[in-house]
Amino acid sequence: MASSETDEEAAARWAVRLDGGPLDAADQKELDHWLAVDERRAGALLRAEAALAYLDRGRALSKGDERESGPRSARLWKPIAAAGSLAAAVALAVFLVPASRSDRIEIATAVGEIRRVPLTDGSVASVNTDSDVEIEMASDQRNIRLNNGEAWFQVAHDRTRPFLVEAGKIRVQAVGTAFSVRRTAAGAEILVTEGVVEAWALGGDGRVRIPAGNRGFVPAGRGGVKVTPAPGGVDRALAWRTGELALDGESLGFAAGELNRYNRRAIVIDDPALGREPLVGYFRVDQPEAFARAVASTLGARVRVAGETIHLER
Template sequence: MGERATAKVIEDQALAWVARLDREASHAALEAELNAWLEGDSRRRGAFLRAQAAWMQLDRAGVLGVSEERETRRPSRRWLVTGGAVAAAVGGVSVWGVARGVLDARIRTVRGEIRRVPLEDGSMLAVNTESQLKVALDRTMRRVDLERGETWFQVAKDMARPFVVVAGDVRVRAVGTAFSVRRHERGSDVLVTEGVVEVWSANAPEHVRRLSVGDHAFVSEAMGPGMSQSAAAEIDRRLAWRGGDIVLDGDTLGDAVVEFNRYNTRQLRIEGPGLASEALVGRFRTNEPEAFARAVAVTAEARVLMDDEVIRISRL
C-alpha cells in the first residue's frame, strides 16, 4: 500500500483540478478522471469543494500565485457540480452548486450553517444561518423569494432579466450589483455593497428608493423604505458572517449574545444586572461561543459557567 498523501498535497491537487477544469472544455474522459480522483480518498471531495469556493471568491492570481498579467476568469459553471447537486460542510461554511440547466431551487440552511450557492446565470448567493429561500430563473426575470433569514447576492449582469428579491411585501430590484437582505418580522434590512438597487413595498409601490454602494435602509412592509444611511465604513463588519466571523466594534454584550445565539445550539445567557450593556470589541468565529465567553470573562471581569446546553455569563 502506498504512502497516504498529506492534507497539503490533497489541497494542492484540488486547486490544480479546479484550474484545469476552468481551462479545458468538458468531455467524458476528463469527467471520468475527476470522478476517479475524488473517489480515491475520502478527503478529496471536501478539498475540491474548498478549492471551488476559493476560486469563486478570488481571482487565479490570488489562489494559485500566477502572474497578474494572465487573464482571470470565473470557473465554468458546468464544473460547479459533479454528479448533481453537492453539499458539504467546510469549516461551518457549505458550498452548494446548481447545475447548468437547473433554473429553480429551494435552499435552506440550518442553525450555524453558512452556504455559498452559485446560480446558473453566473450570480452567487451567500446564505446565512437559519435562512430559507426559493430561486426561480426564466427568460424574462430572475426571482428569489427570501422566506426567512439573510442572504448576500452578487448578481451577474443581464439587462434583459432583472434580478428581484421578494421578502414578504418588500421588493429589491437589481441588474448587476451586490447587496444583502435580512428579513425581519415587519420588513427587511437592505445593504448595498456594489452598484445600485431599487427598493419598495408591494403595499406602497409608488414609494421607490434607489440605494447606492455603501447605503443601508430598512424597508417596511407597510410603508416602504425609510431614509437611507451610509454604512460604507461598516460593510465588512456587517457582512463578516460570510466568512464565518462576528466582528464587534462597541456593540453591547446583550447584542453580541443575540448574534451568537443565531448560530449555535449551545446558547449564551447573561445573568445579573448591568452586564448586558458592557461594550465589546473583537473578532470571533460564529461557531465558537465558548471562546467568546472566555474573552468576556477577562475583559468584563465576569464569571462563565458552561454545561452542554447553556453558557452562563454573570458578574463575579
C-alpha cells in the same frame, strides 16, 4: 495564478497542486514569489491545506457509493476555495454547492450552516444560518423569494433580466451588483456592497435607491425606506460569510443575540448592565463558549455553563 483570483482561491489551487506531489523548480519559484508578495498568504495556504485534509477525511469516511470523475484538482478546487477560511470548523459548514441544473431551486440552511451556491446565470448566493431561499430563473426576470433568514447575492450583469428579491411584501431589485437582504418580523435590512439596488414595499411610498456602502431598512408595516451611510459597517455586518462576527462598539447583548443565531448552545446575559458593555473585535460564530470566556476575562465577568446554556454574569 490568474490576476482576478482572491488569495483564498489561489491558496486553494496551490493546496491541490502541493497535494499532488513535489513541485518542479518552476512551480516552486512561482509559489515562493506568490507567498512573498503578502505575508498573509502563508496563512491562507495553511487554511487551504487543512481544508483539503478535512475533505479527504470526509471522503474516506463516506460510504463510497458516489463515483467521482475528472481530475482531482477539478473535483477539489472549488470546495477548498469556499471552505479555506473555515477549515477547522465542523459545527459551521461553508461549502460551495453546485446549483441544480434546473432553473428553479430551493436553498435551506440549518442552524450554524452557511452555503455559497453558484446560480445558473453566473450569479452567486451566500445563504446564512437558518435561512430559506427559493430561486427561479425566468426568461425575463430572475426571481428570488427569501422566506426566512438572510442571504447575500453577487449578481451577474444582465439588463434584460432584472434580479428581484422578495421578502414578504418587500422588494429589492438589481441588475448587476452585490447586496444582502435579512428578513425579520419588523421588515427587511439591506446592505449594498457593490453598485445600486432599489427597494420598496408593496403599497408603500415608492422605490428608494440604495448605493454601495449604505444600509437600508424597509419596514413590514407603514413607513418609508430608511437609508443610512455605513461604509465600514457593511463589511462588518457581512463578516458571517467567512464565519465571523465583527464588532466595533456594539453591545455584548447584541453580540450574544447574533451568536445565538448560529448555535444551539445559547448565551444568556444575567446582568442587564453587563449586556450593555461595548465590544470590539472579530469572533468565530461557531464557538460560543470561547467567546463567552474571552468576554468574561475582558469585562471582569464569569461564565457559568448549565446544560446547553452559557451564562455570563458579574
